Amino acid sequence: MSLLEVTNLGISFGGLRAVDEFNLSIEQGELYGLIGPNGAGKTTVFNMLTGIYKPTDGKIFLDGKDVTGKKTADINKAGVARTFQNIRLFGDQSVLDNVKIGLHNSFEYGTATGIFRLPKFFATEKEMDKKALEILSVFGLDSSADILASNLPYGKQRELEIARALATNPKLLLLDEPAAGMNPNETRDLMNTIALIRKEFGVTILLIEHDMKLVSGICEKLTVLNFGRVLAQGKTSDVLNDPEVIKAYLGE
Template identity: 90%
Template sequence: MSLLEVTNLGISFGGLRAVDEFNISIDKGQLYGLIGPNGAGKTTVFNMLTGIYKPTDGKIFLDGVDITGKRTAEINKAGIARTFQNIRLFGDQSVLDNVKIGLHNSFEYSTATGIFRLPKYFATEKKMDERALEILSVFGLDKDADVLASNLPYGKQRQLEIARALATNPKLLLLDEPAAGMNPNETKDLMNTIALIRKEFDVTILLIEHDMKLVSGICEKLTVLNFGRVLSQGETSTVLNDPEVIKAYLGE
């Protein structure tokens, strides 16, 4: 059975049909790409999958569980984490704390324990620190643990966002244009990082990307969106050679 099963998903904003009859089926462990021209509705699909927008029609199943219309926080607990096209870090907190916020639901102690610093506070905080540093070290960010998140250079901010998303221990990770604003070298590093986290964290990945080198390099399957509708879907090589896709997006 597939990990993510989306059927006939659609959303209207007033008279505008932003996404219509969107279907996708992602198997466990897959690296899936969502591409298409600007304004095609890719980020809107992400926003529906994470509950930021409530879909007008259709169903979303994660691991067999219906998560359609649930709250964002609940969907995260169910197993979907994401990053944003315009980076959304907790800028006034340290790199370490950003990841620890991601660990919030995995390591618990009550507010009173925190206020009165009971023994459990120290024990849990220590475990959280260790786990957070472990995640950061995968990205080579452990050296910057004490830096304020907003003071990180752009590329590291993108990586920190992925680290924070992974800290919530997701089954499915949604990456919204992870290579945006990166130079070819950074993009290459990013491809390696994505391959690494797929192995290390045993996570399925759905990503939006415009960088065709990255898409053709790492994605196993693709869905192409155009004007809110699926234009083409299937194996990466087949889709990229689809004449419709070439005409609408890639250019002849």
């Protein structure tokens, strides 16, 4: 059984059909790419997968469970986490606290415990600090745990956002243009980071990306969207050499 199975997914905004008959199957552990021209519907697909948008039709199954149209928090608890094209960190909070925000799916204490600072509060906070530092160490960010997130270099802010998403313990990680705004050196570091994430966390990854060097270097399979519909699907090398994909997207 596929970890993610999407069948005939579609959404309309008024009279505009933004995505139509979108199908996708991703196996456990795969690194899968979703590409296409600007406005093709890629982020709209991500928004449906994460509950920001409710599909007009179609189904989304995560690990065999129907999550179609569920609330974002419920989908996150079911095992889907994401990053955004525009970084959405809590810039006025520390690097450590940004990751701890993602840990609240795994560590909980009652309102009274938090208000009155009961012993369980301190024990839980200590456990969360330890876990957050473990995650940050994968990215080499543990030494920056106490600085404000906004003071990190751009590439490290990208990595922190991924770290925070991983703190929710996802089965499926959605990366929305993780290389956007990066220089070549940062992009190369990102490729290494994503490879490390798969090794350390065993997470399945679906990413949207325009950097074809990154896509061809790390993605095992691709789906190409064009005007809200699937143009091509399959192994990365096959898709990138498809004449229709070259004509519609690569412009060669």
